[in-house]
Amino acid sequence: MTQRRFAAILLAPAFLLVAFTTVYPMVTSLWTSLHVLNLAKSVQLGAFVGLENYQEAFVHDLEFWGVMRVTAVFVVLDVSLTILCALGIAMLLLRAGFGKSIVRTLIILPFAMSPALIGISWRFMLNPDYGAFARTIAAIFPAMRNVDYLASPTLSMMALVSADVWHWAPYFAFMLMGGLAAIPPETQEAARIDGASNWRVFRDVTLPQLAPVLIVAIILKSVFALKVFDSIVTMTAGGPGHSTTTLGFFAYHIGFRNYDFGYAAAVAYILTGILFLLSLSYMRFAFRK
Amino acid sequence: MTVIAHQASVAAAAAIRRRTSRQRKRAFLRVAEQLVLVLLAVIILFPIVWMVMTAFKSPRDVYVYTMWFQPTLENFSEVFNPRWRIREKIINSIVISVTTVIIAMPIAVFAAYAFSRLAFPMKRAMFQWILLTQFIPAVTIVLPFYVMFRQLGLLDTYAALIIVDLAIVLPYAIWTIKGFIDAIPLETEEAAIVDGAGRFRVLWDIVVPMARPGILTAAIFCFIITWNEFLFGYLLSRQNVVPLSVGIVGFVLERGPVWELIAATGIIITIPMFFFAMMIQRHFTKGMNLGAVR
Numbered sequence: 374m375t376q377r378r379f380a381a382i383l384l385a386p387a388f389l390l391v392a393f394t395t396v397y398p399m400v401t402s403l404w405t406s407l408h409v410l411n412l413a414k415s416v417q418l419g420a421f422v423g424l425e426n427y428q429e430a431f432v433h434d435l436e437f438w439g440v441m442r443v444t445a446v447f448v449v450l451d452v453s454l455t456i457l458c459a460l461g462i463a464m465l466l467l468r469a470g471f472g473k474s475i476v477r478t479l480i481i482l483p484f485a486m487s488p489a490l491i492g493i494s495w496r497f498m499l500n501p502d503y504g505a506f507a508r509t510i511a512a513i514f515p516a517m518r519n520v521d522y523l524a525s526p527t528l529s530m531m532a533l534v535s536a537d538v539w540h541w542a543p544y545f546a547f548m549l550m551g552g553l554a555a556i557p558p559e560t561q562e563a564a565r566i567d568g569a570s571n572w573r574v575f576r577d578v579t580l581p582q583l584a585p586v587l588i589v590a591i592i593l594k595s596v597f598a599l600k601v602f603d604s605i606v607t608m609t610a611g612g613p614g615h616s617t618t619t620l621g622f623f624a625y626h627i628g629f630r631n632y633d634f635g636y637a638a639a640v641a642y643i644l645t646g647i648l649f650l651l652s653l654s655y656m657r658f659a660f661r662k
Numbered sequence: 663m664t665v666i667a668h669q670a671s672v673a674a675a676a677a678i679r680r681r682t683s684r685q686r687k688r689a690f691l692r693v694a695e696q697l698v699l700v701l702l703a704v705i706i707l708f709p710i711v712w713m714v715m716t717a718f719k720s721p722r723d724v725y726v727y728t729m730w731f732q733p734t735l736e737n738f739s740e741v742f743n744p745r746w747r748i749r750e751k752i753i754n755s756i757v758i759s760v761t762t763v764i765i766a767m768p769i770a771v772f773a774a775y776a777f778s779r780l781a782f783p784m785k786r787a788m789f790q791w792i793l794l795t796q797f798i799p800a801v802t803i804v805l806p807f808y809v810m811f812r813q814l815g816l817l818d819t820y821a822a823l824i825i826v827d828l829a830i831v832l833p834y835a836i837w838t839i840k841g842f843i844d845a846i847p848l849e850t851e852e853a854a855i856v857d858g859a860g861r862f863r864v865l866w867d868i869v870v871p872m873a874r875p876g877i878l879t880a881a882i883f884c885f886i887i888t889w890n891e892f893l894f895g896y897l898l899s900r901q902n903v904v905p906l907s908v909g910i911v912g913f914v915l916e917r918g919p920v921w922e923l924i925a926a927t928g929i930i931i932t933i934p935m936f937f938f939a940m941m942i943q944r945h946f947t948k949g950m951n952l953g954a955v956r
Contacts, residue, residue: 377782379861380782383780384772386772387769387792391829391833394828395795398806399803401810402803405806412809465699465702472699482710483706486710487890487892488890489890490907490932493919494713494924494928496919497716497921503726539705602801602893607910625897628805637801638806642802644801645802
């Protein structure tokens with residue numbers, strides 16, 4: 374048996390499965406987005422409407438740009454806070470020491486929890502009357518007493534971001550620890566002997582060498598942020614109003630609440646396009662030799 | 663003489679002062695570091711501990727902001743009250759996750775071996791393409807599958823959920839296992855080929871046993887992913903195959919969500935995952951960041 378034929382036999386099942394579970398729905402989604410399909414009226418694909426569903430999003434739907442803004446705010450806040458926290462945790466836990474190995478084990482816990490469960494727990498703990506978060510914050514800042522977090526557009530966005538940061542920061546801390554450990558310590562020692570302060574060593578020596586890993590982490594986290602869904606469902610349901618409705622949740626809402634699958638497919642495809650661009654840049658950075 | 667001696671003693675005193683100030687600064691930093699460490703532990707543990715406590719609270723204590731209460735196991739027996747159908751949801755989750763892993767593993771091992779050891783055209787592009795499918799948002803996948811499953815009468819069946827779960831799990835599995843096979847030295851395989859062993863023999867008798875830790879790590883990863891999977895379960899199940907991860911939102915009565923039961927179910931969902939995550943802690947980043955740190 375030639376090597377090529379053997380490879381073809383070994384790869385066939387994986388390729389058939391990936392093609393069926395991703396290529397097929399991608400093509401069908403694209404096709405659907407060019408048609409009318411409202412499941413409330415008919416299960417059959419309706420008239421071909423060209424780019425009208427996309428036009429609906431970009432031109433006619435007043436909610437769409439609000440959702441885009443919410444998505445942008447969420448991604449920027451979520452990614453920057455997650456990566457900053459992860460970097461801090463990674464620097465803190467890198468060197469061995471008492472207590473650190475315990476904390477290093479502890480920080481796996483948030484990651485093993487499902488985002489849906491985290492979302493519902495946050496909703497419980499943010500209840501202004503009996504929620505543990507709300508009451509603790511009120512005890513420290515009396516001005517925050519009786520604040521209903523999930524009823525405020527700004528605060529519910531913060532709540533959603535905090536839950537996602539809590540879930541993901543540990544994972545990215547592990548990733549950055551890997552990057553930090555790969556930096557030869559000599560470079561930092563040399564800078565320190567030359568009299569550089571800790572901050573200068575971090576900014577001018579450590580950070581530039583960590584940059585490749587950091588860029589990959591930022592792209593990857595942006596992708597994860599754009600795909601957030603579970604915690605939105607269980608914590609805010611996209612509200613109040615549309616204040617925590619990101620693009621993915623919006624597509625779900627149009628499809629499974631309004632049954633307008635044609636329009637939902639178009640919105641989902643806009644999200645797919647954004648993610649595709651991000652993934653291309655990820656591939657460029659991650660596979661650079 | 664005295665001037666020189668004086669100057670020397672001044673210099674020495676300054677040096678000592680400098681050293682003590684540096685020591686003091688270092689001691690301060692060490693204390694600050696410990697404080698941050700404690701704060702970090704508190705932030706991580708607080709929500710978890712609070713949910714665990716809630717699971718052991720009587721309904722009356724759930725609505726009280728306190729850490730002191732009379733613990734009870736009642737919530738755990740109430741969770742298994744047939745009205746909540748939790749037993750079925752646990753079985754659903756186990757069936758879906760185990761079947762997904764059992765189907766995914768051999769397929770992934772085959773593909774990973776091909777990518778790791780064999781030469782064929784377009785290898786790099788094909789590998790990147792498989793990884794790229796990870797970036798497709800689940801919403802895009804679920805819309806057409808919902809329509810298709812509805813037409814085929816497959817909504818609310820195990821088959822539907824297992825098929826879509828395979829889509830998320832397979833690329834991770836291929837990536838993780840490939841990493842492990844890459845690390846196995848070639849000699850044993852070459853020796854076996856020289857001895858005339860068939861290609862499948864080599865794969866099955868030599869590579870699979872040596873890659874066993876990798877296969878196990880990948881299997882656990884995939885199990886965690888499918889066990890915690892929410893979106894597909896939420897949209898493609900109705901009542902017969904609702905997984906536990908979705909079932910947790912079902913604890914709602916007229917008075918609102920029943921937090922103590924949600925917390926108790928949360929513990930049932932999460933404890934096996936904690937255990938699994940600890941088992942593969944070392945490979946935590948290796949398997950999931952898709953080649954970020956190489």
